[in-house]
Amino acid sequence: MRVTQGMLTNNMLRNLSSSYDSLGKYMEQLSTGKKINRPSDDPVVAMKGMNYRTQVTNSEQFERNIGEVHNWMDNSDDALDKTQKALERLRELAVQGANGTYEEGQRGNMAAEVDQLKEHILDIANTEVNNKYIFNGTNTTGVDGDKPFDIDADGNFQNAINNQDVNIEVSEGTKLRVNVRPDDVFNEELFTDLSNFAEELRTGTDDDAISAYIGEIDDHINNNVDTRADLGARQNRIDLIENRVLEQGVSAKDMMSKNEDADIEKVIMNLTSQESIHRAALSAGSRIIQPTLLDFLR
Template identity: 55%
Template sequence: MRVTQSMLSNNTLRHISQSYERMAKTQEQLSTGKKISRPSDDPVVAMKGMTYRTNLTEVEQYKRNLSEAYNWMENADTALDKANSVLQRIRELTVQASNDTLEDSQKQMIGKEITQLKEHLVSVANTQVAGKYLFNGNDTTTKPVDLATNSFSSNQNVVELELSKGVKISVNINPTNVFSYDLFDDLSTLETALNSGSNGIDSNLDILDKHINNLVAERAELGARYNRIELIDERVSEQEVIANRILSDNEDADIERVITDLKMQESVHRAALGVGSRIMQPTLMDFLR
């Protein structure tokens, strides 16, 4: 086989060009910190990256759902705590009013305070978070309690959020167990009895105790769900760490190795240029021009 000067020159230029390509790819890995910049660089890494990124996106969505669940349940628990304080105060006033030595004017003063407490209880029942009513089932745009129109929520539909793969948790409470028509009707009856100076006020204590027990039971059930959500949050946080690590192992370049490869390719490239300069010597044609 006859080897000519042009064959040597072309081979040298081709190898030098390939050396530039390898150096460019290594420099790109060093600057981006990624193994690949396009699917054609490594289809297997690209396909795995799509799967891992989908898993990470799901976990991030669960984290957002958990934040929303905490927002719902913490505000609901705070509202129930306020409602419990109001009912306990009403009970104290009822015990005080049960004293037969009180005059009618004194009972009326107690009745006026209960009126204010009842109105405060309405505002608690109509608690909103981000423009959504907490205590009206899944109808978050309608006020659950309105004394002016004598309307009370009967919506027992749950508001569920998916907090993990296939795990949905209710984040609201049943308003009919807490802010029911019976509660406000009983408070109105107590209010009327006090304003009229009626006897037998102590008969309302058992009724108040029933409403307080309903509220405490609903709050305890909410607390149990809150504890479960905290456990789910811990597991999802661990899944997020694992998903990020797997994605990093699949896509992120080993910087130390990339730097070593780049140094080696620079040395090889310099050697190739040195050899090429010796091979591509002037020929007879250069002197005949």
């Protein structure tokens, strides 16, 4: 087959175009830091990258969910701690009130403090975190926009309290209850007992009747302690889950980096080598083009 000048020129141009493509690829890898910049560069790497990116995204979402769980549980535990202190003070008042040495006026002062402590516990029951009532189950917006815990003078609830569990997904397929069921602590019996206790202090003269409230308050204290113990167990579990999720996130990011990120040192070496090849191709190409009549007229 006869090799013509046009064939040599076309081959040279095609090879130079291929060399430019390689230079462009290495320059793009160097500027972006990625092995590939479009799926067509390497479909296998692109497909793996999608899977790894999904894992990283899920891990980051679970981390945000766990942050919400901590916020909910920590505030619940703080509220129960304040409730515990209020109940302990109420027990002290019951012990004092049962002492026959106190006069009617002094017991009236105790009754006033009981009323204030009842209002304090009521405020705790209506605790809001990020505009959500944390002690009203899944109805975190309250009842028609009003506080969920609203009681009359006799300690009776005005609204129906929501006791449904609030579950948040903290890892793949794992949901954890984050709320405290209101009936476990802030039940109607508690506020009724406190209302009756205050009334007994104001009007009653029977020390045994007042002393009976010591046992009633002890029951509420035990309920609060049991609820805090259950909450603490779930807090310990979320700590373990959080460590696992963080480790999974680091592992997923590491795999994604190994799959997608370019080896900069290798890219620089390839780019330098390709530049040398390209210069050699240009030099050889300049020799392939035959002289023209103008070259002899200079």
